[in-house]
Each structure stands twice: as C-alpha cells, then as structure tokens.
Amino acid sequence: MKLYNHVAFKMGQREATIASFIQEGGNWQDIPLSYSDTRLDNIRATGGRTTYYGRLAWDKPSYTIATYFNRVGNGCNLHPEQNRVMSNREAARFQSFPDDFIFQGSKASQYKQIGNAVPPLLARLVSSLIKPHLNSYNFVDLFAGCGGMSEGFIMNGFNLLAVNEVDKNIMLTNKFNHSKYTDESHFILGDITQEETKQQIINACEGHSVDVVIGGPPCQGFSYAGWRDPNDTRNQLFRDFVELVKRIKPKFFVMENVLGILTMRKGQAIKEIIEAFEEIGYHVNPPLKLNAANFGVPQKRKRVIIIGSLDPDITIEQPLPLFEEDSLIAPPFVTVRDAIGNLPHIEDGGGELEMDYEFVLKSPYDMLMQKEIDFDKFYDLMCNK
Numbered sequence: 001m002k003l004y005n006h007v008a009f010k011m012g013q014r015e016a017t018i019a020s021f022i023q024e025g026g027n028w029q030d031i032p033l034s035y036s037d038t039r040l041d042n043i044r045a046t047g048g049r050t051t052y053y054g055r056l057a058w059d060k061p062s063y064t065i066a067t068y069f070n071r072v073g074n075g076c077n078l079h080p081e082q083n084r085v086m087s088n089r090e091a092a093r094f095q096s097f098p099d100d101f102i103f104q105g106s107k108a109s110q111y112k113q114i115g116n117a118v119p120p121l122l123a124r125l126v127s128s129l130i131k132p133h134l135n136s137y138n139f140v141d142l143f144a145g146c147g148g149m150s151e152g153f154i155m156n157g158f159n160l161l162a163v164n165e166v167d168k169n170i171m172l173t174n175k176f177n178h179s180k181y182t183d184e185s186h187f188i189l190g191d192i193t194q195e196e197t198k199q200q201i202i203n204a205c206e207g208h209s210v211d212v213v214i215g216g217p218p219c220q221g222f223s224y225a226g227w228r229d230p231n232d233t234r235n236q237l238f239r240d241f242v243e244l245v246k247r248i249k250p251k252f253f254v255m256e257n258v259l260g261i262l263t264m265r266k267g268q269a270i271k272e273i274i275e276a277f278e279e280i281g282y283h284v285n286p287p288l289k290l291n292a293a294n295f296g297v298p299q300k301r302k303r304v305i306i307i308g309s310l311d312p313d314i315t316i317e318q319p320l321p322l323f324e325e326d327s328l329i330a331p332p333f334v335t336v337r338d339a340i341g342n343l344p345h346i347e348d349g350g351g352e353l354e355m356d357y358e359f360v361l362k363s364p365y366d367m368l369m370q371k372e373i374d375f376d377k378f379y380d381l382m383c384n385k
Contacts, residue, residue: 001356001357001358001359001370002354002355002356002357003089003099003343003344003354003355003356003357004089004099004100004102004103004353004354005087005088005089005092005102005103005110005353006087006088006089006090006343006344006346006351006352006355007087007088007089007107007346007350007351007352007353008070008084008085008086008087008088008346008347008348008349008350008351009070009071009085009107009349010348010349011072011084011085011348011349015071015072015073016083016348017035018031018035018053018072019053019055019072019078019083019084020083021035022053022054022055022078023055024055024056024057024058024080024081025055025056025057025060025080026054026055027050027051027052027053027054027055027076028040028043028044028048028052028053028054028073029050030053031053039073051063051075051076052073052074052075053072053073053078054075054076054077054078055076055078055079055080056076056077056078056079056080056086056336057080057336058080058081058335058336058337058341059335059336059337060333060335060336061094061293061297061298061299061300061333061334061335061336062076062094062298062299062300062336062339063075063076063299063300064299064300064301064302065091065094065095065114065115065299065301066115067111067112067114067115067116068111068115069085069086069091069111069114069115070085070107070111071085072085080336080337082345082346082347082348083348084346084347084348084349084350086340087343087346087351088103088107088110088111088114089343089351090339090340090343091111091114091115092114093298093339093340093343093365093369094297094298094299094336094339094340095114095117095119095120095148095297095299096119096120096121096122096292096296096297096298096299096369097114097117097120097148097151097369098120098151098368098369098370098371099369099370099371100371101151101177102173102176102177103146103173104169104172104173104176105169105170105172105173106169109167109169109170110173112170113145113146113170113173114146116145116146117145117146117147117148117149118145118148118149118152118216118256118303119148119152119292119297119299119301120148120149120151120152120155121152121155121292121295121296121297121375122152122290122292122295122297122301122303123148123149123150123151123152123153123155123214124152124153124155124156124295124375125152125290125295125296125319125322126152126254126256126288126290126305126307127152127153127155127156127158127212128156129307129316129319130212130252130254130307130316131156131157131158133251133252133309133311133314134211134212134251134252136159136209136211137157137158137159137211137212138158138159138161138205138208138209138210138211138212139153139158139159139160139161139210139211139212139213139214139250140161140162140163140164140201140204140205140210140212140213140214140248140250141153141160141162141163141164141214141215142164142192142201142213142214142215142217142241142244143164143165143192143215143216143217143218143237143241144163144164144165144174144215145165145170145174145216146170146173146174146177147163147173147174147177147178149214149215149216149254149256150163150174150178150214151177151178153212153214154178154181155375158211158212159181159182160178160181160182160186161182161186161204161205161208161210162182162186162187162188162201162204162205163175163178163182163186163187163188164188164189164190164192164197164201165187165188165189166189166190166191166192168189171187171189174187175187183204185204186204188200188201188204192237192240192241192244193236193237193240198240198243198244198247201244201248202244202247202248205248210248210249210250210251211250211251211252212250212251212252212253212254213244213245213248213250213252213253213254214253214254214255214256215241215254215255215256216255216256216257217237217238217240217241217255217257218237218238219238219257219261219264219269219273238273238276241255242276242277242280245277245280245282246280246281249310250310251309251310251311252307252308252309252310253277253282253307253308254305254306254307255273255305255306255307256303256304256305256306257303257304257306258303258304259289259302259303259304261273261304262287262289262304270287273306274306277306277308281310282308282309282310283308283309283310283311283312283314284306284307284308285306285307285308285309285315285316285317286318287304287305287306288304288305288306288307288316288318288319289302289304289318290302290303290304290305290319291321293323293333293334294321294322294323294324294333295319295321295322295323296322296323296334296375296378296379296382297334298333298334298335298336298338298339298365322379323382331379331382331383331385334365334382337363338363338364338365339363339365341363342359342360342361342362342363342366343357344357364378364381364382364385365378367381
C-alpha cells in the first residue's frame with residue numbers, strides 16, 4: 001500500500017528544543033521562562049491563544065489547520081508524541097483528504113494548498129443538502145484551490161464539469177487528482193476577472209446543464225465600503241463570482257467563507273452579499289454556520305456556507321450535527337488518534353513523498369481515507385465504536 005506526502009518540515013535547533021518541553025495537549029505555557037524572545041514575551045504578557053506553540057492531543061480533534069502548519073509557534077502543529085511538526089499527509093488527513101489525493105508542487109505551495117482547502121467531508125455534507133432537490137448533479141468549481149470542495153462533491157456522486165484557479169502550482173494538484181473526472185481542457189488556469197477566462201469557463205460547460213456553481217471568493221473588501229464600489233479591487237473577485245453565476249445560471253450556487261464574514265461592518269456585509277445574489281434572481285437561504293468537526297472531519301474548523309437556488313420554494317436549513325462532544329445521541333468527534341494514530345513514525349524533517357506501508361490495525365477513519373468504506377459505513381462504525 002502506498003502512502004504519499006508523509007513528510008515533515010525540519011525544525012530549527014531552537015524550535016526543536018522548545019518543542020521538547022511541550023506536553024501532549026500543551027502549549028506555550030509549558031516553555032521554561034529561561035527561553036525568551038520578543039514573540040514569546042508578548043504571548044506571555046498578553047495571555048496569547050492557547051494554540052500558540054501547541055502540541056496536539058490524541059483524544060481530541062485537531063485545531064484549525066492553517067497555511068503555516070510547518071511552524072511550531074503558529075498554532076497547534078506539533079505531533080502528539082513525536083518531537084516534530086505534523087507531516088503534510090497528517091495535515092491532509094486532518095482536512096479529510098483521502099490518502100490517494102497526492103499534493104504536487106513545492107513544499108511551500110503544499111502547505112498553502114492544504115491549509116487553505118475546504119475539508120472534503122465538510123463539502124460532502126453541503127452537497128448532501130442540495131442533492132435531494134436535483135435530478136442531475138453537474139457542478140463547476142471557481143476559486144477551486146487544490147480541490148477540497150470538488151473532492152467532497154465528487155465523493156457524493158456529483159459530476160465535475162469545469163475548474164478555475166489562478167495559481168499554476170495549486171492547479172497542478174487539482175488537475176493531477178481530478179482530471180479523471182473531466183477533460184483536462186476544462187481545468188482553466190487564469191484570472192477570473194478577465195473576460196477570456198470567464199468565456200473559457202462558460203465554454204467548458206457547453207452541452208451540459210449546470211446544477212451547482214461552488215466557490216469561496218475572497219471578501220476582504222466587505223469589511224470596508226461594501227462590494228458595490230467598482231474602484232475597490234478587493235471586491236472584484238466577489239463581483240466576478242456573482243457575474244459568472246448570473247451567466248451560467250446554475251440551479252444552485254454555494255459560497256464558502258470564514259465565520260467573520262457574518263460580523264463584518266456589524267452584519268452589513270453579509271446583507272449586501274445576499275442582496276447581490278437576490279438581484280440576479282436567486283433565493284438565498286440563511287447562512288449556515290458549520291463546524292467541520294460536527295460532520296466527520298477530525299478538526300475544529302468553523303466556516304460559513306451560503307446556498308442560493310433559482311427555485312424560491314427550496315429551503316436549506318441548518319443541518320444537525322452528526323458528531324458531537326459529550327453527546328448521548330451522536331458519536332463523539334473524530335480524534336487525532338483516529339486520524340493519524342496508525343501512520344508510520346517519522347523523524348523531525350523526515351518522511352518520504354511516497355512510501356510503502358501496511359496498516360496493521362485500522363481505525364474506521366483509516367478505512368475511510370483508504371477508500372475501503374464509504375461515509376455511511378464509516379458513520380455506522382463510529383456510532384458503534
């Protein structure tokens with residue numbers, strides 16, 4: 001059996017020494033006062049986040065995977081017991097990417113790809129909210145990144161029509177893993193603000209009904225004047241997302257974003273976003289606030305999902321959690337142990353891009369990541385664990 005991308009970034013000598021003091025589930029508070037620098041002093045003085053200089057706990061989910069999971073001080077990035085940061089494959093498992101999803105490009109690009117991705121199992125949940133209202137399942141992925149959202153939709157039986165991404169290194173990963181689902185010419189590398197790129201996306205859909213357009217356009221500009229200011233370039237990407245939804249006319253659109261979008265400008269930003277879609281003919285459901293850990297992802301990652309449909313009679317409601325902490329009904333969260341406890345030991349800075357490995361005793365999550373079982377069987381096993 002092959003295991004890919006199980007490689008860990010090598011810590012510096014000082015980082016390795018500091019990491020050695022941090023206990024499982026611990027953080028910067030475990031570091032002796034004799035170790036001091038400007039950043040540590042600031043954290044100590046202000047009582048910084050408990051995730052800084054954090055070490056994962058075996059029996060809890062991971063904290064949010066960010067683009068700098070290769071750095072000791074930037075989050076809860078240390079392996080629970082090995083004195084190293086998590087490997088790329090471990091981070092990918094915390095994001096719920098299956099083991100046959102192989103990341104391409106430079107190390108720096110891979111950290112960015114994994115950290116910025118939508119967890120596939122969270123995307124799968126979103127797709128399941130839409131699927132009962134469809135007779136066909138064709139979708140287009142904009143601002144696609146390495147393809148986490150596509151992966152979740154594909155996992156649930158949706159058909160990929162076209163992909164757009166502006167970063168060529170990130171597109172390498174997306175195309176490598178998903179070109180078996182659609183023609184390679186439908187992986188459109190280009191700036192979505194350009195008419196040529198928009199037309200390529202539209203052309204790739206020719207001859208097919210488009211059921212869903214998905215994507216997570218950056219919305220930084222909403223924290224200021226709102227999206228209607230055409231001179232504010234920070235809003236441009238959202239404007240282009242709306243324009244393509246208008247031109248393609250899918251039955252549904254799905255927009256993913258960070259939780260903070262709900263409180264930008266005291267709620268005015270989300271109001272303007274909803275109005276923008278309503279103006280092009282979509283009924284927009286109340287934003288869904290989702291924690292990935294509630295839907296099988298071994299990671300606490302909160303996101304907002306906005307779903308709109310052409311049919312004004314379709315209502316998409318907040319889904320009930322499938323996994324919960326301390327629940328008498330639902331199974332508990334998928335833990336770090338479930339996710340990476342059976343992966344092979346590697347040294348600081350060690351590992352291989354491709355290695356042979358046989359799992360001796362597999363967790364239900366191992367079997368899901370190895371595609372030996374589907375999500376429904378995984379859920380049954382977790383309920384009876």
